[in-house]
Amino acid sequence: MKEEDSFPLCDKCAPEAGSIFRHLLPAELEQLNYRKEFRKFRRSDVLYREGGRISGFYCVHSGIIKVFKTGSDGKEQIIRFAKTGDIIAYRSVLSNEAACTTAKVIADCEVCFIPADILISFVKSNPVFAHELLKLACHELGEANTFITDIAQKTVRERLAEILLYLVRDFGLDENNYLRISLTREEIANIIGTATESVIRLLSEFKNDGFIELQGRRIRILNSRALENIHNHLA
Amino acid sequence: MKEEDSFPLCDKCAPEAGSIFRHLLPAELEQLNYRKEFRKFRRSDVLYREGGRISGFYCVHSGIIKVFKTGSDGKEQIIRFAKTGDIIAYRSVLSNEAACTTAKVIADCEVCFIPADILISFVKSNPVFAHELLKLACHELGEANTFITDIAQKTVRERLAEILLYLVRDFGLDENNYLRISLTREEIANIIGTATESVIRLLSEFKNDGFIELQGRRIRILNSRALENIHNHLA
DNA sequence: CGGTACGTTGAGTCATATCAACCATAGTGG
DNA sequence: CCACTATGGTTGATATGACTCAACGTACCG
Numbered sequence: 001m002k003e004e005d006s007f008p009l010c011d012k013c014a015p016e017a018g019s020i021f022r023h024l025l026p027a028e029l030e031q032l033n034y035r036k037e038f039r040k041f042r043r044s045d046v047l048y049r050e051g052g053r054i055s056g057f058y059c060v061h062s063g064i065i066k067v068f069k070t071g072s073d074g075k076e077q078i079i080r081f082a083k084t085g086d087i088i089a090y091r092s093v094l095s096n097e098a099a100c101t102t103a104k105v106i107a108d109c110e111v112c113f114i115p116a117d118i119l120i121s122f123v124k125s126n127p128v129f130a131h132e133l134l135k136l137a138c139h140e141l142g143e144a145n146t147f148i149t150d151i152a153q154k155t156v157r158e159r160l161a162e163i164l165l166y167l168v169r170d171f172g173l174d175e176n177n178y179l180r181i182s183l184t185r186e187e188i189a190n191i192i193g194t195a196t197e198s199v200i201r202l203l204s205e206f207k208n209d210g211f212i213e214l215q216g217r218r219i220r221i222l223n224s225r226a227l228e229n230i231h232n233h234l235a
Numbered sequence: 236m237k238e239e240d241s242f243p244l245c246d247k248c249a250p251e252a253g254s255i256f257r258h259l260l261p262a263e264l265e266q267l268n269y270r271k272e273f274r275k276f277r278r279s280d281v282l283y284r285e286g287g288r289i290s291g292f293y294c295v296h297s298g299i300i301k302v303f304k305t306g307s308d309g310k311e312q313i314i315r316f317a318k319t320g321d322i323i324a325y326r327s328v329l330s331n332e333a334a335c336t337t338a339k340v341i342a343d344c345e346v347c348f349i350p351a352d353i354l355i356s357f358v359k360s361n362p363v364f365a366h367e368l369l370k371l372a373c374h375e376l377g378e379a380n381t382f383i384t385d386i387a388q389k390t391v392r393e394r395l396a397e398i399l400l401y402l403v404r405d406f407g408l409d410e411n412n413y414l415r416i417s418l419t420r421e422e423i424a425n426i427i428g429t430a431t432e433s434v435i436r437l438l439s440e441f442k443n444d445g446f447i448e449l450q451g452r453r454i455r456i457l458n459s460r461a462l463e464n465i466h467n468h469l470a
Numbered sequence: 471c472g473g474t475a476c477g478t479t480g481a482g483t484c485a486t487a488t489c490a491a492c493c494a495t496a497g498t499g500g
Numbered sequence: 501c502c503a504c505t506a507t508g509g510t511t512g513a514t515a516t517g518a519c520t521c522a523a524c525g526t527a528c529c530g
Contacts, residue, residue, distance in 0.1 A: 069384045072468055077384040094366075095373035100380055123369065124362040131329075131358050134365070137372040138330035144379035145335055149304045149312040152386050152428025156486070184508065193387025195487055200510060216509090233307055391518065420477065430519055435478060451477090451527090 007038045008061045008112070017085030019059055020136060023129045028122060036112040047103040047111070048089055054099050056115045057089040058082075063109020064171075064181060067101045068190065076190045080140075081106070081170065081181075091137070093119055106183070151193055154233070159192040160202050161230035164212070168221060179219045242273045243296045243347070252320030254294055255371060258364045263357055271347040282338040282346070283324055289334050291350045292324040293317075298344020299406075299416060302336045303425065311425045315375075316341070316405065316416070326372070328354055341418070386428055389468070394427040395437050396465035399447070403456060414454045 011029040014021035021032065036059075041047065047058060050070060058065075060082050067088060068076040079101055082088045092099045093116045123130045150159060164179075171181040189199045203219075206212045211227055213220035221227075246264040249256035256267060271294075276282065282293060285304060295317050302323055303311040314336055317323045327334045328351045358365045385394060399414075406416040424434045438454075441447045446462055448455035456462075 069380055071384050071388040073388070075388055077387050079380050079383065091373045091376055094369045095377065096370070097374070097377060100377045120366065123366050127359040127362070127365065130362065130365040130369070131355070134329045134358065134369055134372060135331070137369060137376060138326045139332070141326055141372060141376050141379060142330065142332060142335045144376060144383065145304055145314050148314065148379065148383055148386065149306050151383065152312050153306040153308070153310055185510095186508080196508090197488085197510085198486060201486095204510085419475090431476090432478080432520085433518060436518095439478085 008110070009033055010036065010059075010112070013059075013061060017061070019085040020087060020129070020132055021059070023132045024122065024126065028126060028129075032114065032118065035118050036114045038110070039113055040108070040110050041105045042108050043105050045105045047105070048099050050099050050102045052099050054089050054092045054116065056113050057087055057093045057119060058103070058111045058113055059087050060084055061110040061112060063105065063111075064107040065103050065109060065111075066106050066187070067103050069101050076187075077193065078187065078191045083171065090119065090133075094123075094133075094137075106181070106187075154231075156192060156194045156198055157202055157205075158231055158233060159194075160188070160199065161206075161227040163188065163192050164219070164221065165224060165227055165231060168224065173221060177221050178215075179221065182217050184217065243345070244268055245271065245294075245347070248294075248296060248347075252296070254320040255322060255364070255367055256294065258367045259357065259361060263361060263364075267349065267353065270353050271349045273345070274348055275343075275345050276340045277343045278340050280340045282340070283334050285334050285337045287334050289324050289327045289351065291348050292322055292328045292354060293338070293346045293348055294322050295319055296345040296347060298340065298346075299342040300338050300344060300346075301341050301422065302338050304336050311422075312428065313422065313426045318406065325354065325368075329358075329368075329372075341416070341422075389466075391427060391429045391433055392437055392440075393466055393468060394429075395423070395434065396441075396462040398423065398427050399441075399454070399456065400459060400462055400466060403459065408456060412456050413450075414456065417452050419452065 010021055010024075010032045011026070013019065014024070014029065021029065024032065041063070047065065048054060062084055065082040065088060066078050067080050067082060068078045071077055082103070088103055089099065091097075123133060150162060154162070167179055167181055167183075171179060174180055185199045185203070186196045188203075189196045192199075203212070203214060206227075207214050209226070211221075211223045213222060245256050245259075245267045246261070248254065249259070249264065256264065259267065276298070282300065283289060297319055300317040300323060301313050302315050302317060303313045306312055317338070323338050324334065326332075358368060385397060389397070402414055402416055402418075406414060409415055420434045420438070421431045423438075424431045427434075438447070438449060441462075442449050444461070446456075446458045446465075448457060
């Protein structure tokens with residue numbers, strides 16, 4: 001079928017996207033291809049909701065997803081983003097806990113849904129894969145620790161500079177130095193833990209200082225070195 | 236030898252302390268007992284330092300250890316505590332990254348030092364153990380996410396109430412409702428990400444409200460329900 | 471006995487949150 | 501086609517939580 005062709009096959013997708021599945025054996029990849037379900041989502045669709053039980057996890061083929069927790073007063077706290085090659089919800093699957101986050105689409109995406117049991121079975125059957133998964137979780141843990149320290153100790157201004165640089169690193173710039181991810185001011189605020197108005201004011205401060213340029217939601221990075229300095233408390 | 240007797244044997248310690256090693260097979264436990272090194276540390280000793288390469292990890296037999304990151308201005312951010320049955324530094328060992336935290340003794344402790352290679356080999360040889368280790372890492376990741384959300388969204392007052400409850404849950408109360416962990420005001424500040432003076436002021440506010448009692452460094456919990464309410468923004 | 475680390479309190483300041491008003495844009499339905 | 505509504509962005513005024521700085525008290529320790 002024509003349709004079929006457009007499905008990403010894991011044994012092609014895994015190495016290209018650099019996903020964790022590149023550590024699977026051919027037979028396991030075949031099994032994965034057989035069991036997975038290809039799905040498309042559009043902006044603001046929700047993949048799963050915190051508190052819910054999870055029957056599987058997702059591997060992102062294209063698009064961007066934000067993963068957030070809802071605070072007691074209903075405010076979103078964005079924990080991380082997932083893009084091509086990333087997997088989400090694996091935490092809940094592996095620890096067998098209810099989802100502690102919600103996943104919502106930021107840029108239209110294509111993902112594979114993979115039943116929970118298959119992940120567990122790979123962990124049990126493929127030690128290298130298990131180790132890689134551990135590396136992944138431990139790496140994320142390290143990043144979480146860094147984030148905790150920053151959010152606890154740095155000013156909003158410093159955190160904003162940091163997040164811009166993080167977005168550059170993770171999503172890159174286009175040919176005109178515009179960030180390849182588009183976020184609302186509120187979403188930016190929900191990453192660094194501040195008010196929307198503060199983000200707006202600080203962004204326009206950065207603009208006036210000539211570090212960035214703003215075209216609506218698009219952000220152009222002019223002087224990442226300066227942002228680096230702000231982040232490191234040197235300015 | 237007399238000395239030998241005082242060494243904790245992992246096959247006894249693991250089930251009692253509820254450590255991750257309870258999932259090992261007898262032969263593996265034996266290997267662990269053979270390879271591990273028993274060590275004692277006193278208050279303010281450092282087990283390992285951030286940035287350093289790690290040749291092994293630690294399983295805590297007794298005592299309390301604080302694990303923290305040092306912020307850019309030298310301020311400690313306490314990430315977690317480790318007590319009987321907990322393992323530390325496993326993150327760096329598994330992800331093969333330099334230590335991103337420092338571990339310092341809060342209450343005199345006895346630990347086993349375990350060479351890195353043995354952990355990796357268990358992950359490879361024992362799928363159940365690997366899975367349990369994944370559960371552990373994923374659970375910690377979930378806790379980190381919650382902490383990020385709290386620190387980003389809650390007031391210092393709310394966080395202080397929360398941390399007191401967390402310390403009750405994790406370390407318990409003695410017969411007179413005193414916390415079984417002793418921290419300096421500065422250490423408390425370094426958990427919740429605030430200034431020492433703020434902790435002092437808020438603690439004495441809680442005292443005046445009759446929620447707690449203070450005897451130097453010892454904290455007596457009188458009304459945990461009230462603290463619960465503060466934490467949940469209900470008061 | 472002096473030193474060092476910890477605890478406490480007060481005063482002043484500042485970064486950031488909050489509240490309110492307003493504008494721009496786009497989608498919707500009559 | 502146009503009012504209508506919702507969403508997101510911006511700006512200003514004001515309030516305040518929390519930090520900083522400084523001084524001083526306290527307790528333990530060699």
